[in-house]
Amino acid sequence: MAATNSYILKPWLVVVTGTSLIVGLFLLDLSLGSVKISTGELINIIAGNPAKKSWEYIFFNFRLPKAITAILTGAGISVAGLQMQTLFKNPLAGPSVLGISHGASLGVAVFVLSSTALFGVTTNFQEALGSWGLVLFAISGSFLVLLNVLFASARISDGVTILIVGLMFGFITGAVVSILQYFSDPELIQNFLVWTFGSLSGVAWSQLQVMGPIIGLTLVASLLYSKQMNALLLGENYATGVGVNVAQTRMKLILTTSIMAGTITAFTGPIAFIGVAVPHLARLLFRTSNHKVLIPATMMCGVLIMLICDIVSQVPGAQTTLPLNSVTALFGAPVILAIIIKNRKMKGAF
Amino acid sequence: MEDVVKIIREAAHFTKPILYTKGLTIGYKTKHGILELEKDLDIKIHNGELVCLIGPNGCGKSTLMRTIAGLQKPLSGETFIAEVDVKSIKPHQYAKLLSLVLTDKVNVGAMTVMDIVSIGRYPYTNYFAKLEANDYAIIDRSLDSVHLNEYKDRFFSELSDGEKQRVLIAKALTQDTPLIMLDEPTAHLDLPNRVEIMNILKRLAKETNKAIFLSTHELDLALQTADTIWLMNREETLKSGTPEDLVLTGAFEQVFQSDAFTFDKLSGSFKVVHPIKGKVSLSGNGVQSTWARRALERDGYEVVEDTDLPISIHYLNGQWELEMDNEMFQCQDIAELLHTLRTEMSSTVQHAK
Numbered sequence: 001m002a003a004t005n006s007y008i009l010k011p012w013l014v015v016v017t018g019t020s021l022i023v024g025l026f027l028l029d030l031s032l033g034s035v036k037i038s039t040g041e042l043i044n045i046i047a048g049n050p051a052k053k054s055w056e057y058i059f060f061n062f063r064l065p066k067a068i069t070a071i072l073t074g075a076g077i078s079v080a081g082l083q084m085q086t087l088f089k090n091p092l093a094g095p096s097v098l099g100i101s102h103g104a105s106l107g108v109a110v111f112v113l114s115s116t117a118l119f120g121v122t123t124n125f126q127e128a129l130g131s132w133g134l135v136l137f138a139i140s141g142s143f144l145v146l147l148n149v150l151f152a153s154a155r156i157s158d159g160v161t162i163l164i165v166g167l168m169f170g171f172i173t174g175a176v177v178s179i180l181q182y183f184s185d186p187e188l189i190q191n192f193l194v195w196t197f198g199s200l201s202g203v204a205w206s207q208l209q210v211m212g213p214i215i216g217l218t219l220v221a222s223l224l225y226s227k228q229m230n231a232l233l234l235g236e237n238y239a240t241g242v243g244v245n246v247a248q249t250r251m252k253l254i255l256t257t258s259i260m261a262g263t264i265t266a267f268t269g270p271i272a273f274i275g276v277a278v279p280h281l282a283r284l285l286f287r288t289s290n291h292k293v294l295i296p297a298t299m300m301c302g303v304l305i306m307l308i309c310d311i312v313s314q315v316p317g318a319q320t321t322l323p324l325n326s327v328t329a330l331f332g333a334p335v336i337l338a339i340i341i342k343n344r345k346m347k348g349a350f
Numbered sequence: 351m352e353d354v355v356k357i358i359r360e361a362a363h364f365t366k367p368i369l370y371t372k373g374l375t376i377g378y379k380t381k382h383g384i385l386e387l388e389k390d391l392d393i394k395i396h397n398g399e400l401v402c403l404i405g406p407n408g409c410g411k412s413t414l415m416r417t418i419a420g421l422q423k424p425l426s427g428e429t430f431i432a433e434v435d436v437k438s439i440k441p442h443q444y445a446k447l448l449s450l451v452l453t454d455k456v457n458v459g460a461m462t463v464m465d466i467v468s469i470g471r472y473p474y475t476n477y478f479a480k481l482e483a484n485d486y487a488i489i490d491r492s493l494d495s496v497h498l499n500e501y502k503d504r505f506f507s508e509l510s511d512g513e514k515q516r517v518l519i520a521k522a523l524t525q526d527t528p529l530i531m532l533d534e535p536t537a538h539l540d541l542p543n544r545v546e547i548m549n550i551l552k553r554l555a556k557e558t559n560k561a562i563f564l565s566t567h568e569l570d571l572a573l574q575t576a577d578t579i580w581l582m583n584r585e586e587t588l589k590s591g592t593p594e595d596l597v598l599t600g601a602f603e604q605v606f607q608s609d610a611f612t613f614d615k616l617s618g619s620f621k622v623v624h625p626i627k628g629k630v631s632l633s634g635n636g637v638q639s640t641w642a643r644r645a646l647e648r649d650g651y652e653v654v655e656d657t658d659l660p661i662s663i664h665y666l667n668g669q670w671e672l673e674m675d676n677e678m679f680q681c682q683d684i685a686e687l688l689h690t691l692r693t694e695m696s697s698t699v700q701h702a703k
Contacts, residue, residue: 089457227479231469233461235454237421242472242525243445289460292479 014286018300022071025307029067030059032316037063062201066310069203069211073264073271074278074306075299076215079222080260081275082282082298084146086229086291087253088153090162091339094276095261096332098149098166099173100142101272103258104265105196106173107141108134112192113180135210139262145169146258150250197323198269200310207267214263218256219299225252226291233289272325273332274309278302280335305331361432361447361528367394368528368561369418374427376410376417384425387413391427391588393580395563397528400555402572403565405582405605411565412453414582415533418563419450431529445473449525451518451532456506463509463517464502467493470524492523495557496550512543519550523558530554532564536571544568548575573597573618581605593618624650628695631655634665642670645684649691663687 031037037045037055050056077095084093084100095101111134152165181189195202203211228249231239236246264271282297283289309331313322361368374391377384387410395401405411416422418429420436429436431447439447449470458466470492471485481489493499496516501509506517515535522530532551536544548568552575555562566572572579573593581589581596583605589596596602603613611620627650632643642663643653664671670681674694681687 224477227472227475227477230461230465230479231472233458234456234466234469235452237452237454238450238456238469240421240441241419241445241448241450241452242469243442244472245441283460287460288462288465289458290462290465 014297018304022300022303022307025304025311026067026071029070029307029311030063032311032314033058033063034319061204065203065205065208066200067307068208069200069268070306070310071303072208072211072215073200073268074274074302074304075219076260076264076302077271077275078278078282078298078302078305079219079295080257080264081277082279082291082295083222083225083229083253083257084275085279086232087150087250087257088162089233089235090153091280092163092276092336094273095142095257095265096270096272096274097163097276097336099145099169100149100258100261101265101270102170102173103141103143103145104138104262105141105270106145106176107137107139107262108195108266109177109180109192110141111137113177113184113188132210135214135263135266138266139259141173142262142265143254143258145173146254150254195269196325198271198325198328199321200268200324201321202269203267211263211267214259218260218263221252221256223295225249225256226295229253229291229295268324270325272329273336274302274305274328277332277335278305280339281305362397362559364397364432364528366396366433368397369429369431369563370394371418372428372430374417374429375425376413376422377425378413379425386425387584388582388588393588393590395529395561395578397561398555398559399561399577400552400575401561401563401578401580402576403563403580403582404567404569404572406584409582409584411582412533414588415531415563415565419448419531420444442473445525445527447527448529448531449522449527451515451522451530451535453533453537456514456518459505459507461506462502463493463498463504463506463520464489466506466517467520467524470521470526473525488526489520489524492520495523495554496520512539512546515539515543515547516550519547523554528560530560530562532562534565534567536566536568544571551575569602570619622648624648626650626652628652628661629654629659630691631659631662632664633662638665642684642687645688649688661691 027039027042030042031039035055035058037059041051041055042059044050045056045059050059080100081094084095084098085091087093088098149162149166149169153162156162156165181192184192228239228244231242231244232246232249239246239249261275278301279294279298282294282301285301286293286297288294288297309324309327313324313327315322371391371393374393375386375389376391377386377388379385391414403411403414413422417424420441431439436444456466467489468479468481468485471481471489472479475481475485490499493502496519498513498516498520501513501517506514509517519530519532519535522532535551536547539547548571551562551564554560555577576593578590579593579596581601586604589601589605591599591601597613597615597618606613606620609623611622613619614621624647630646630651630653632639632646632653633655634642642665646653646663660675662673664673670684670687672679672681672687672690672694674691675698677694679690679694681690
């Protein structure tokens with residue numbers, strides 16, 4: 001007989017386990033890096049009497065903002081992915097897969113590189129990273145691509161073909177970025193390339209003050225859409241039939257998705273595959289597609305995965321760090337392959 | 351606005367038609383102009399009435415349903431629900447008057463039956479879709495009436511097609527609307543499931559006094575269950591009436607006119623027309639001769655009661671006697687009867703050559 005759905009995991013158990021895992025990983029993420037700071041030392045630093053002044057500096061100016069960025073990025077990019085999957089009714093939708101991150105990259109490239117190309121002024125990349133202008137450009141970039149992909153998807157019913165459309169948008173934006181690079185200052189190009197590797201450590205406190213509220217607000221907004229998103233799962237006509245304004249809901253989802261994906265990409269660089277993979281992980285763990293459970297579940301899983309990816313990218317014990325984008329791809333791409341193989345017809349993956 | 355809310359509350363006790371249209375013209379605007387499917391429709395449905403919409407493919411059944419459901423705009427004319435012009439009804443109010451069961455495929459992996467059915471409460475619940483005791487009671491009642499209360503925690507994707515359809519009907523019931531509209535609810539179902547769905551709908555119309563309106567290709571079932579049938583056709587305007595009246599006036603034959611079959615008024619069903627290759631006489635009464643007649647007709651014989659024909663068949667003592675060219679054949683069953691008839695016919699033809 002088919003399995004009945006008593007949530008395999010008891011809700012309180014999930015919350016307790018999830019929270020303690022997040023706290024544990026958060027502390028681990030704080031303590032690991034080029035210098036290992038023990039948990040006891042972490043408490044001393046927070047209490048205000050560090051053993052070494054340099055540790056305190058490292059902790060407050062690098063580790064803490066980076067770990068907070070990991071949390072915001074993990075929750076934000078995963079929920080953006082979930083919203084896209086519901087919006088497109090496609091289990092393979094996600095910011096990196098459908099070219100939304102590429103759109104954001106294009107926005108960043110236009111903002112940073114065009115000033116040199118057009119006016120011969122060299123922008124300071126690190127300074128630009130924190131600015132509202134850059135964030136706005138990134139959001140516009142992802143919004144434009146998302147709108148176009150959605151437009152295309154209205155004409156294509158096949159779930160896999162839409163991936164090719166996303167890929168093409170990726171190529172187009174990539175080409176424009178290349179052209180911009182061709183006219184840019186070599187140092188700037190190098191900075192830009194490093195940014196495309198993805199990194200959580202480039203986000204300082206001043207930048208977190210921009211990123212934090214934006215991601216926080218859009219996450220709250222997403223929670224408020226859970227009702228409409230559930231109705232959308234039944235299809236647009238059924239959603240209309242229960243009184244949901246489909247056009248408005250779709251626009252809300254597009255806006256919040258592009259704001260989330262655009263903002264995160266603007267600060268951390270493109271983060272590959274987390275957005276596609278995490279919602280599936282959440283569905284698998286919680287055995288539900290009901291957004292009332294799934295959205296918080298996706299946030300939780302996203303935070304966990306992002307902290308793990310950040311810890312892995314530090315290569316504990318070594319002095320080097322790996323590009324974050326590669327680490328997330330190593331985790332996420334196999335998940336996508338598994339989805340395609342498991343649901344050859346792409347049905348029921350929700 | 352106030353009025354609409356009040357009317358919605360009273361809609362279930364309406365004695366006048368709960369839905370009617372005035373000069374409704376449906377169709378599409380295409381690149382090449384306007385495609386009118388039906389013109390100046392004046393149709394009405396009462397509370398407690400089960401209406402079946404029947405018509406050949408492409409006659410505009412879905413368009414009519416989509417137009418009434420508000421999913422598509424009419425070319426002209428008005429639709430009134432509970433005496434209110436639907437143009438003045440907001441979408442979220444509309445959802446309290448009319449619920450839908452569509453042909454759209456619902457692919458939701460990890461949604462339980464409960465998750466899906468509670469979506470029917472969306473027009474009534476708050477921003478977080480929080481269910482109150484009253485909502486749970488309605489959900490329970492709806493699941494009971496489609497016999498799915500045990501299935502609450504099952505995944506929708508793991509149900510059979512018939513069960514899925516019943517879940518969607520329960521969702522519509524949960525919406526607690528005076529009108530329920532179903533687009534081909536029995537399509538893709540096997541016979542027991544088709545009958546069950548129709549029985550459920552019939553019972554619901556009577557018990558809950560809801561107006562239920564559905565489109566179907568199941569002529570037999572519609573004739574047996576509908577209070578009213580709307581017959582649609584590309585050439586003529588929609589005809590509305592009780593199933594029996596439509597049979598007697600010949601409306602059914604007209605709509606489904608074809609060389610390939612005829613409508614038999616006595617049995618109320620369509621019969622396939624077979625090319626005739628000969629006449630046989632058949633004597634005997636009861637179920638045996640009825641089925642023998644069907645077999646012979648299927649094989650291309652015109653069956654008459656006249657006994658003077660060269661070929662005659664009698665049912666006697668549990669077997670068939672075939673008399674042909676003064677020869678007598680005994681056959682145990684219809685298969686043997688048909689086989690003998692065929693071989694004898696072909697040998698006669700060869701002799702003649």
